[in-house]
Each structure stands twice: as structure tokens, then as C-alpha cells.
Amino acid sequence: MYIRLLTREDAKLYWQLRLEALQQNPEAFSSSYEEAIKREFPIEQVAKNFEAPGNFTFGAFEEKALVGVVTLIQEQNLKLRHIANIFAMYVTPGHQGKGIGKLLVTEAINKAKTIKEIEKIKLSVVSSNEKAKRLYNSVGFQAYGFEEKALKVNAKYYDEYHMSLLL
Template identity: 60%
Template sequence: MKIRLLGPTDAKKYWDLRLEALKQNPEAFLTSYEDALKRENPVEQTARNFSQPGNYTFGAFDNEELIGVVTLLQEQAEKIKHRANIYAMYVTPAKRSLGVGEALLSEALKIARTIDEIEKVNLSVIASNEKAKMLYTKLGFKRYGYEEKALKINGGYLDDEHMVLHI
């Protein structure tokens, strides 16, 4: 397995994995699969996002196959540039429990620690996702908030836990 920063040429592979993620784990993302399909030129938009300042999306590859992703996004507004967020963490089901998620998140945090402005990294996780919360806690994240009914999917509600890592 190899972890590397994704660039514009990886946009198609990323978008395909993103659609898989939205289908496989709809509870883990704010975007629905249906909303994602409605986006115009999603591969081009993704390629542009990969070139934006403060946007670091990492991919885990098994040979040439993209098997996992995570995005570290630094806030750009002057008063909150000291914050970054973890978004869109996903590992394809067949490759889970092999350390892919930990390797991805570790790489994102390594980059965060090299950026002088970043003092803390935030993330949100579905409260019932115990495996993800164990990983985040292992890497030093601590819970700082709880949001009831954060997501509504098919008439049911899911709660979010908000976590932070001070760098």
C-alpha cells in the first residue's frame, strides 16, 4: 500500500471511489449519492479542488487501485486559519481493518503539523461509528461536542460527535 497526495490527474479515480463511499456508507457523509449524481462536471470540479490552497487530499493505493481517501482542509478566513478539518474519510470495505485508515489519517496529520498556522484539527463522526472513533482517539483526537439528530436519512436520525486534535 502506498499513500500519496492526490492531484488533478487522480480526479476520476477519486470521484469513482467517492460515489462508492456515498452508496456504501450514506450515514458517514453529508452529501447523498443522489445529490452527488446531480453535480455538473464532478471530475473537473474535483480536479480543481485538488489544486486549491489549503486542500490536501490523500489517497491510499493498492498497486494502481485507489482504496481509501481523506481530505485535510485548512480554513482560509483570517480569524480561523489556525484550524483545519478532516473530511471525506473512506476506505473501501474489502480493505478495512488493514491499517489503511490509520495510514491515511497519519499522513494528513503529518502535513498539518508542518503548516505553522495550523494549531488544531477538527472532525465529525457519526456517534455510533465505534471503529472510527477508536481510530481517531488512538491518534490523539478528543471529543468536544455532541450533536443530536445531526443527519436525517430515510426518516431516521443520526447523532454526530465532534472531535479535535490540538497540534
């Protein structure tokens, strides 16, 4: 098992895992599988995202298989450049419970620490996802807000906690 920053050559692998994540846990992402499969040239867009300033996506690999991902994105507006956000955290069901999520989040935090401007990392997590909340708390994130009905999936509402970590 190893973790590394993804590059444009990983775009297809990432896109396949992203579609899996949207199907497996639709309540965990603001994007939907239905929207994702309608995108034009999604792999090219992913490749461009991997090269965008302030955008860092890390992948967890078991041999050559991508089994987990997390994205760290630094805000670009001048007044917000001290903040980065964690998005698109996912570990395949067969690899959950093995500490991969913690390794991914730790890698994202460590990357943020290398960028002088970043002072805080934010993320959102569905309130019913106890494993994710425990993971984020274990690396120092603290809840600062609660949003009722943050997401609506198939006529069911999901609340979210907003969390942050001061570096």
C-alpha cells in the same frame, strides 16, 4: 500499499471512490449519492479542489487501485486559519481493518504539522461508528461536543461527535 497526495490526474479515480463511499455509508457523509450524481462536471470540480490552497486529499493505493481517501482542508478566514478540518474519510470495505484508515489520518495530521499556521484539526464522526471513533482516539483526537440528529438519512437520524486534535 502506499499513500500519496492526490493530483488533478487522480480526479476520476477519486470521484468513483467518492460515489462508492456515498452509497456504502450514506450516514457517514453530509453529501448524498443522489446529490452527487446530479452535479455538473464533477471530475473537473474535484480536479480544481485538489489544486485549491489549503486543500489536501490523500489516497491509499494498492498497486494502481485507489482503496482509501481522506481530505484535510485549512480554514481560509483570517480568524480561523489556525484550524484545519478532516473530511471525506473512506476506505473500501475489502480493505478495512488493515490499518489503512490510520495511515491516511496520520498522513493528514503530518501534513497539518508542516503548515505553521495550523494548530488544531477538527472532524465529525457518526456516534454509532465505533471503529472510526477508536481510530480517531488512537491518533489523539478527543470529543468536545455531541450533536443530536446531526444527519437525517431516509427518515433515520444520526448523532455525531465533534472531535479535535491540538497540534
